[in-house]
Amino acid sequence: MKGLKTFQRGGIHPKGRKELTNTKKIVKADIPETLIVPFSQHLGAPAxxxxxxxxxxxxxxxIGKPSGFISAAIHSPVDGKIKEIKDIFLANGxxxxxxxxxxxxxxVPVEKKTQDWNNKTPEELTGIIKDSGIVGMGGATFPVNVKVSIPKGEKAEYLIVNGVECEPYLSADHRLMLERTSxxxxxxxxxxxxxxxEKVAIGIEINKPDAIEAIRKKAAEEGFELDVIPLKLKYPQGDEKQLIKAVSGREVPSGGLPIAVGCVVINAGTVNAIYEAVVLEKPLYERVVSVSGNGIKNPGNYLTRVGTPVSALIEACGGTNGTPAKIVVGGPMMGFTIYDTETPVAxxxxxxxxxxxxxxxxxKRTSCLSCGKCIGVCPMGLNPTKMFKFIDHxxxxxxxxxxxxxxxxxxCCAYTCPAxxxxxxxxxxxKKMARKKVS
Ligand code: SF4
Ligand code: SF4
Incomplete structure (x- = not known):
């Protein structure tokens, strides 16, 4: 479709593969008998x-208190007893x-009642978000109370909601936008x-026309001024920097934060979690997880307690079709392959x-063909092949x-690499080795 906004530099068009889950309503996953709740589920210092x-x-x-400026509280997802505190490996290793x-x-989970928040000050609301352990749920996991605290001298002109969900297979945010629109x-x-x-906008890729329509209709009904922006399909448009470029035309400088160009970006699922924290007084201990792939018997979107082992969630989805070739936490582009299915949902x-x-x-991997394709698709304008050679040495x-x-x-680079x-x-x-050298 012509005339739709997107970012300009690089990017790819992987197959969406969303049909396994995007028409399925969110259902509650069984809560397992034993949950493993990590104290490090966010960017920054562990709780x-x-x-x-x-x-x-x-x-x-x-059960875990924030231990620094960039940190987040951790809450128990159930009534129960602490069996032990132990070291585990997270999905990212x-x-x-x-x-x-x-x-x-x-x-039995407690039914939550709605609370009136209108008399609360911005500082009180930010405090609730902090106490509820809300972090970016699109994968970045940056503590939201820090993100919404605008530094002195800066101004947020744009509040941008990320409704892009451009990773193949995933549709949790899509379903939330349809089912939790209000x-x-x-x-x-x-x-x-x-x-x-000054402005509130939401960017949604054009492969979710029903979500675009639902959000537009509800915002109009409720008299909330919201610029709903349909975006051209392009990966990785869900990345904060690419989304800012697509929606506002602004470019976040290298090493800079979105507020440097007057923007604050919050993912759609996170906005729902903020609602739950403030209106329902429910901290973040449950989220919607897209369980997908042809290796799962009942793919869908499951409301899952944080700390649920992947094995228990797979069980709750009816188990697997034979032996899976790979289990990935996250999307296929940015997710992590896991080898231990006791790894918990975070x-x-x-x-x-x-x-x-x-x-x-x-x-099979072959030698680099010097084709330059990886350079052409890098949204950050980098030279992946050259960087890889440096790292290899x-x-x-x-x-x-x-x-x-x-x-x-x-x-994007790996996806497009013919070798x-x-x-x-x-x-x-x-990056890991470079950080080690610096510290
Ligand atoms: S180097 Fe590769 S992984 Fe990194 S931003 Fe560029 S395309 Fe993405
Ligand atoms: S896309 Fe792959 S083969 Fe082509 S230059 Fe980059 S690393 Fe080499």
Whole structure:
């Protein structure tokens, strides 16, 4: 479709593969008997462990306190007892302390009542968001109370809602926009009061016409001024920087934050979580997860308690069709392959993909063909092949000099590479090693 907004530099058009889940209504996943709740589910410092083995906990109780400016609180997803505090590996390979919670027998989640928030000040609302442990749920997991606290001297002209969900297979935000439309508009009213922007806009890719229509209609019905912007299909439009470019035409400088160009970006699922925190007084201990791929018996969008092991969620979805070739936490482009299905669902887990051999389509790696395709698709204007060569020779400074830290790990380069070189894994390793050298 001509005339639709998008970002200009780079990008790819992977197959959407959303049909397995995008027409399925959100359903509650069974809550397992044992949950594993990590204390590091966000960008920044891990939460300080506030419970010990043997402690009784209640649904929504704080079990981890923020331990720095950029940190987030962690809450118990159930009534139960702390069995142990142990070290686990998260989906991204990082180590974290986690509380193993045995759910109480006969646990029934508390029904939440709505609260009037209109008399609360922006500071009080930001405090609720902080106390509720709200982080960016699109995958970035940046603490939202920090994001909405506009530094002195800066002004948020645009509050932009990210309704793009451009990763293949995932449709959790799509379903939320359809099924929790009022809640998202109410969440936006809350955010508007905090951020005080000149404009509020939502960017939604054109493959979700029903969500575009639903949000537009509800905003009009409720008299909420919202610019609903249909976007051309292009990956990685859900990345904050690309979305800002597509919606406002502004370019966030290298190493800069969106507020540097007057923007605050919040993902649609996160707006719903803000509604739940403020209106229902419900901290973030539950989220919608797209469970998809041809390897899962009943793909769909499942309302899942944080701390649910991937194995239990797969079980709740009817199990697998044979032995999966790969299980991915997140989307296929930016997600992480896991080998231990006890890995728990966390606040930033947007999807669990159970993929078959056919879907994985692992082809053999060959030598670089110097075709330059990876350079053409990089939305950050980087030279992935050159950076990879530096990293391959352990020259991390060389890779950093040509922009390694600006790499978003979007996977466009690897997707397009005819030689099947694992470029993203290379970038991830390079960044990890470069950080180690600096610290
Ligand atoms: S993964 Fe990094 S280098 Fe590759 S295309 Fe994305 S931003 Fe560019
Ligand atoms: S796309 Fe692959 S083969 Fe082509 S230049 Fe980049 S790394 Fe080399």
């Amino acid at each position: 300080e462990v506030a419970v010990a083995a043997g402690d009784e906990v209640k649904e929504g109780m704080v 990082m180590k974290s302390k986690a509380a193993v919670i045995e759910k109480s027998e006969g646990f 809640e998202i508009i109410e969440g936006l009213r809350i955010l508007k009061k905090i951020v005080n922007p 606040k930033g887990t947007s999807g669990i993909l159970v993929l078959t051999e056919k879907e994985v389509n692992a082809e 352990s020259d991390y400074s060389g890779a950093m000099d040509i922009g390694l830290m600006d790499c978003k790990e979007c996977g 099947h070189i694992p470029l993203v894994q290379g970038m991830r390793l390079g």
